[in-house]
Amino acid sequence: GAVVSQHPSRVICKSGTSVKIECRSLDFQATTMFWYRQFPKKSLMLMATSNEGSKATYEQGVEKDKFLINHASLTLSTLTVTSAHPEDSSFYICSAPGPRLNEQFFGPGTRLTVL
Amino acid sequence: GQSLEQPSEVTAVEGAIVQINCTYQTSGFYGLSWYQQHDGGAPTFLSYNALDGLEETGRFSSFLSRSDSYGYLLLQELQMKDSASYFCAGIGNTGKLIFGQGTTLQVKP
Numbered sequence: 001g002a003v004v005s006q007h008p009s010r011v012i013c014k015s016g017t018s019v020k021i022e023c024r025s026l027d028f029q030a031t032t033m034f035w036y037r038q039f040p041k042k043s044l045m046l047m048a049t050s051n052e053g054s055k056a057t058y059e060q061g062v063e064k065d066k067f068l069i070n071h072a073s074l075t076l077s078t079l080t081v082t083s084a085h086p087e088d089s090s091f092y093i094c095s096a097p098g099p100r101l102n103e104q105f106f107g108p109g110t111r112l113t114v115l
Numbered sequence: 116g117q118s119l120e121q122p123s124e125v126t127a128v129e130g131a132i133v134q135i136n137c138t139y140q141t142s143g144f145y146g147l148s149w150y151q152q153h154d155g156g157a158p159t160f161l162s163y164n165a166l167d168g169l170e171e172t173g174r175f176s177s178f179l180s181r182s183d184s185y186g187y188l189l190l191q192e193l194q195m196k197d198s199a200s201y202f203c204a205g206i207g208n209t210g211k212l213i214f215g216q217g218t219t220l221q222v223k224p
Contacts, residue, residue: 032209032210034210034211034212036214041219042216042217043202043214043215043216043217044158044202044212044214045214046211046212046213046214049209049211093157093158095212097210102146102148102163102165102206103160104148104160104210104212106157106158106159107157108156108157109155109156109157111155
């Protein structure tokens, strides 16, 4: 099956700093990618849809200036958490859809801890 | 808007059969998927229903009834490794997934 990678897998940063998370589709092109966040023992919450060559579409309640998304190429989307705070600590997961509507390939996730 | 309801926890013994239900309220709903997630890992795809009825994939089966806005995941011949969280997810027309709250399955010897 298709492979999606994320980097880094874990990151620890200080409050007020910015953190960039990369999501790559390794063997296929993705004009659309999705970003989720997940708190411990909770569900995955869709944050935004990343669109190659255009602005991301954010879900209601997600601050677009806080979570900057850039989909610079057909294989790379980045999520930047700006001015991170401890409450931003979470598991961030990206996914890319396959050719069929029900196909969704997930990255391994990035564990962000903000001190 | 979309919301999907699942039981929070289910416990069963090895070799048993367990059913995890999912009821939903969605607009622009194209189908229902099921995902498994082990602690610290990414969700992995289990099954998908676009039409009413039962889909069988090995030990896992999934059912959908659009008229009842209801679906379930059936796990047979439970194994210890099946202990994980299971999520139903509604699929929108853009392919984005809206996940249910998740059901933690604990399989006991």
